[in-house]
Amino acid sequence: MFEYGVRQEFWHSLALALILLGIMFLGGWALTVLLLLPSGITAVLGLIGYPFLIFALVIILVLSIELIVRVQIRQPIWINPHNWPELYSKVENLARRVGVEMPKIGIVQNPNFNAFTYGVISPRIVLYSGLVDRFTSEELDFIVSHELAHIKYRWVYFIYTLTEVVFRLIILFPASLIILLPLMIVAVPMRIAFLWFNREVEYLMDREALFVTKNPQAAASALAKIGLGVKMVDKMKVYDFQEDIYDRLANLLSTHPLIQDRIREIRRLTAYIV
Structure with a gap:
């Protein structure tokens, strides 16, 4: 399933998140039926229709989240073999090595160091111009490979999106808080579990990018620059930072x-690079 393996914590976080999500779903189903029970036939309809209603809402909200992201992004410049042949060729080569089809790649004018992937149906990668301008070619390889790995395992992205859907449903229908108040006891730890899962996903994407690029130094340097900026990287050893309890919380x-932590994981995996 995962070409280069995965941390055990990935499976632990996924299992916990899905169990809590299942409790939320079954609890909501049971509450719906109980509330409709006095109405007789309506309770039967609720019993049958609840899963289909939830499924429809999930699909609608997943698509709406994707649409909102596309609207919020400042219109990127989509690269092609004609307007930026070097970068296009780089991404095309990395996509081949990761094992995905060449996605659309956009550049957004922004001096910050960031890159992200969005889209479940038609995934796209957006790179900030600051990252493209200031990162070395090897560092950019790692960042792009990380984003391509998100596309390779985009079913993981869909799972995480489910928790966003749950909370958006609560925001859209605040009256449901009164009805589903007992389930909020599960909703909060479920949210924390899904955040844990998402952090493990980032470790997984780093691992994939590292084994594709086979350049631990560039990987660590790229992450350090994202965290500190170019000028501070040479002055500080990011992996030697001492976190306090507040950072962890x-x-x-x-x-x-x-x-x-991501850099420490890169250093730990260095011994396995062939």
Whole structure:
């Protein structure tokens, strides 16, 4: 399933998140039937229709999230073999090595260091111009490979999106909080579990990119620059940072691991690079 393996924590976080999601779903189903029970036939319809209703809402909201992301992104310049042949060739080569089809690649004018992938049906990669301008070719290889790995395992992205859908449903229908109040006991730890899962996904994508590019130094340098910026990287050893309890607690609510933890994982995997 995973070409270069995966941390055990990935499976632990996924199992916990899906169990809690299942409890939310079954609990909501049971509450719906109980509330409709006095109405007789309506309860039967609720019993049958609840899964289909949830499925329809999930599909609609997943597509709406994708649409919102596309609207919010400043219109990128989509590269092709004619307007930027070098970068297009680089991404095409990396896509072949990762094992995915060549996606659409966009450049957004932004001095920050960032890149992201979006789209379940038609995935696309967006690179900030600051990253393209200031990163070395080898560092850019790692970042692009990381994003391509998101496309390779985009079913993982869909699983994480489910938790976003649950919370958006609560926002859209605040009255449901009264009805589903008992389930909120499960919703909060479910959210934390899915965030844990998403952090493990980032480790997985780093691993994939590392084994594709086979350049641990460039991988660590790229992550360090994202965390500190170009000028600070040479002055500070990111992987030697000492975190306090507040950093760790805050990271429980983060979608990404601490940069220094990601670099430490890169260094740990260096011994396995052939």
